[in-house]
Amino acid sequence: MSKSMKTHLITAGIATFIAAVVVYASNNIDAVEDVIG
Secondary structure (H helix, E strand, O other): OOHHHHHHHHHHHHHHHHHHHHHHHHHOHHHHHHHHO
C-alpha cells in the first residue's frame, strides 16, 4: 500500500468517525447536554 493511499484511508476514517459522532450527538442531544453540563 502506498503512503498516499494509507494517508487517504486514515483521513477517511477520521471523517467517518466525526460524522458518526455528529449523528450520534444529534440523536442524543439530551444526553450530550447532560455531559456538557
